[in-house]
Amino acid sequence: MLRYILWRLTVMIPTLFLISALIFTIIQLPPGDFFESQIAELRAQGEAANLQEMEELRKQYGFDKPQVVRYFYWVGGMLTGDFGYSFEYQLPVSEVVGDRLWLTILVSFCTIIVTWLIAFPIGIYSATHQYSWGDYGLTFVGLLGIAIPNFMLALILMYFANIWFGISIGHLMDERFLSQPMSWEKARSILSHLWIPVIIVGTSGTAAMIRRLRANLLDEMQKQYVVTARAKGLHPTRALIKYPLRMALNFFVADIGSILPTIISGAEIVAIVLSLETTGPMLIRALQSQDMYLAGSFLMFLAFLNVVGVLVSDIALGFLDPRIRLQGRSTK
Template sequence: MIWRYILKRILWMVPFLFAVSVVSFLLIQAPPGDYLTTYIAKLGESNEVLDQASIENLRARFGLDQPLYVQYFKWITNVVQGDFGMSFEWRQPVSGLVWERMGLTLLLSLATLIFTWAVAFPIGVYSAVKKYSIGDYIATTIGFIGLATPNFLLALVLMYIGVVYFGSDVGGLFSDEYIDAPWSLAKVGDLMKHLWLPVVVLGTSSTASLIRIMRANLLDELNKPYVDTARAKGLSEFWLIMKYPVRVALNPFVSTIGWVLPSLVSGAVITAIVLSLPLAGPLMLQALMSQDMYLAGAFVLLLSSLTVVGMLISDILLVLLDPRVRYE
């Protein structure tokens, strides 16, 4: 039965991804002008002027002289074949620029997600079980501070502490000698040394939020009759809590997969700039500002696809986790 449900959800993804691709392309085209307009404006700032013939040649070269629907079908046909087009600004294939940044971005996102769950789950359970204890008050206070502190401000504070008190290199994801070096065990080890700071910075607010959600949901479940019934049957307190109420209270953890991945990719732009991280966010922002439509469109389409895939994973895990959720 579950395989039928999974297949049905996957089939529904196809028309939805097509609709997402259309909306993504229209959003990129929505601002007035195009990349050529921005390019001419930059040349005007340096007192360079292009004649009309040169402008028309560039427009034809970039394919901007074609109708919008022609541009879309040409773009989406190439995307299906794995070709995201050429970046106007960088003068190189978009796929190389995208996968170079998206690989590191997804690695950081998954590491942040694991950190968030690993910290929020035990603290949330403890805070609910030990309600109004000193530990609960401490967790609540830290949670409110985590929610109220902007990520970029926390990044600046941790960078200052790392440089001044520990003398460590806290900028970027690699040391200078490994930035352009081929992948090796040494480079992976250097990446792990730099990864902790952005993981802590990006995961703090999500962790604080999930602690509060876990505490609230678990408190609701602990007061229900089935918990008293299980306790009366002699089930130990630890297994009682972990087997029944915690399993139900885990729903928010699973349901966040759908939005946490794209939010980590697109929501870390300022943090990535502050920490000099070679992630997708800053490059996407630059592509949007310069109206580099193929590069920006690739990022928007990939982020939308991450949302769809995340929602699929969330739905499947919810069905497996909570028997109250039915396949129908």
């Protein structure tokens, strides 16, 4: 196991290096840069652009140098903790992400917890009561949750909230707290607004997890070791939890690799619809405006979380399922 972990950690270095090169190349593919886009936008609005200031900023941040030099400048800065400067917000990237990152983690973490708390008991019930009226009803609700896109559900809730209650739902806090530092009043406002995006974002994830847990658990419950355990008089609940449920959780552990970057990125389209102060809209805006350091650093952080999440899920699977051997030993 230790040899496997060390080998995976060693492989992570060239993997992240290749990912960084790919991210940098894709960001540079559109013609021009942030400064040219900014000049064009100002002229379209009928405003005069300070060409001299733009040129000074271009030289200051190395945009007059070859792309290879700029790439190593960007990677070297990240290795020393300097994620660059956001031209869109005119602040260092670390300050731009700041509060948005913590709010995104809060929304995503609460969504994951609510998803698990709802999906696990429903998935177990559906598997142990196959083809019952409860199974049919929960299956129908789950299929609706998968079929309806999250952004459409957000639009529907916004419409009915306005029609029925005359209120406008959106944001993660009252508008008077948007530019204020964190306080008890702001925290209470965030908690009072938090349940709406949690329900909307968690709907499809909950429905999908119910279906997957039900299918995996049904497959395990039909295997011979479960039949043998029941024939020997083992209590049904213990026979369910000790082996079938444990084996059915493989997919859940394998999803850790995708859960970690999701916690940071958030639901971008839902965040735009609900005007949430999370990192999703910020990332999309950075990509549109070619804010290279903000977009590139954020995507690189997501890639790092993805690689770490896959490593954690592989190790956890080795401990959870004795049938998985990470050492690759041959059996006869």
